[in-house]
Amino acid sequence: MPSGMDPHRLLVFRQIARAGSIAGAARALGWTQPAVSQHLRALERQAGMALVLRRPRGVELTEAGQVLLRHADAVAVRLHAADDDLAALAHLRAGTVRLAAFPSASATVVPAAMSLLGRRHPGVDVRLREAEPPQALALLAAGEADLAVTFAHAGQEPAGDPALVRVPLGEDPVLLVLPRSHPHAAGDDGDGDGGDGGSGPDTPVDLRLLAEEKWIAGCERCAAFLRRTCEEAGFTPDVRHGTDDYVVVQALIARGLGIGLLPRLALDAFTGPGVAVRPARGLRPRTLHLVHPREADQIPAVRAAVRALRDVLTPARPGRPVPPGSRP
Numbered sequence: 001m002p003s004g005m006d007p008h009r010l011l012v013f014r015q016i017a018r019a020g021s022i023a024g025a026a027r028a029l030g031w032t033q034p035a036v037s038q039h040l041r042a043l044e045r046q047a048g049m050a051l052v053l054r055r056p057r058g059v060e061l062t063e064a065g066q067v068l069l070r071h072a073d074a075v076a077v078r079l080h081a082a083d084d085d086l087a088a089l090a091h092l093r094a095g096t097v098r099l100a101a102f103p104s105a106s107a108t109v110v111p112a113a114m115s116l117l118g119r120r121h122p123g124v125d126v127r128l129r130e131a132e133p134p135q136a137l138a139l140l141a142a143g144e145a146d147l148a149v150t151f152a153h154a155g156q157e158p159a160g161d162p163a164l165v166r167v168p169l170g171e172d173p174v175l176l177v178l179p180r181s182h183p184h185a186a187g188d189d190g191d192g193d194g195g196d197g198g199s200g201p202d203t204p205v206d207l208r209l210l211a212e213e214k215w216i217a218g219c220e221r222c223a224a225f226l227r228r229t230c231e232e233a234g235f236t237p238d239v240r241h242g243t244d245d246y247v248v249v250q251a252l253i254a255r256g257l258g259i260g261l262l263p264r265l266a267l268d269a270f271t272g273p274g275v276a277v278r279p280a281r282g283l284r285p286r287t288l289h290l291v292h293p294r295e296a297d298q299i300p301a302v303r304a305a306v307r308a309l310r311d312v313l314t315p316a317r318p319g320r321p322v323p324p325g326s327r328p
Contacts, residue, residue, distance in 0.1 A: 095301030185276035
């Protein structure tokens with residue numbers, strides 16, 4: 001096919017060939033005959049030869065016209081396939097969402113949301129990549145992810161990025177994790193202000209009672225949150241171990257090697273048999289967000305994934321996401 005041939009004119013030519021006349025093509029296209037003739041003449045100039053022979057009752061294809069018709073048919077087939085593919089994406093019969101999420105979300109809310117999305121739109125394919133929030137945002141910036149589930153501790157909210165949409169998903173409480181043998185594990189500790197004790201397991205522990213403890217810290221931002229929280233309570237924590245793995249954190253705690261702070265989602269994913277979980281004074285929850293490039297709003301599969309994640313994380317009460325699996 002000569003270089004620069006106009007595919008639109010090629011489809012007009014195909015209509016002429018199928019109708020057997022310029023008048024028939026004009027009726028099928030809803031155009032005037034002169035408009036169809038003009039496109040045919042322009043295409044013949046591009047081809048450098050006649051494509052049809054005008055006859056009293058219509059047109060007859062030349063040899064060049066017969067060759068070109070095969071290409072025109074192929075173009076029409078590909079365009080029809082493109083229409084079908086785009087319609088499938090638009091109606092969520094197909095589509096891929098590349099999702100990045102931090103570990104405890106990847107173990108809890110993300111599988112629940114993926115399952116919900118699969119029931120709603122079986123043709124949508126979600127590809128999960130585990131990543132802490134800074135890495136997830138970098139994947140979005142590099143075009144390697146379409147959607148990210150992130151978190152931020154109080155005072156660590158990232159600066160706004162005009163290229164990104166940040167959808168709030170509620171709060172994830174942060175809790176104190178102790179060995180089961182710890183004096184404060186059962187909730188019979190005092191109030192730290194000279195009270196007479198007798199508090200229950202749901203009564204927040206005063207962190208000042210734990211100033212002499214050994215601590216286990218998590219990721220860089222989680223460790224910063226631990227230090228700041230303890231300093232606000234009046235002491236600097238003695239951090240002996242550091243790990244991003246909430247299973248390892250609990251294994252160390254169960255063996256009496258320290259105490260730590262973990263978010264509710266991590267404990268929903270796994271709570272070891274040798275640990276006790278207590279609320280503590282001054283522990284502010286972390287906030288959860290869905291983040292995606294602004295233009296991703298126009299992608300039906302991404303919008304459907306956002307809806308599924310929001311439905312799974314709809315708060316059952318203020319500040320507490322619904323545990324995975326509790327929603328239909």
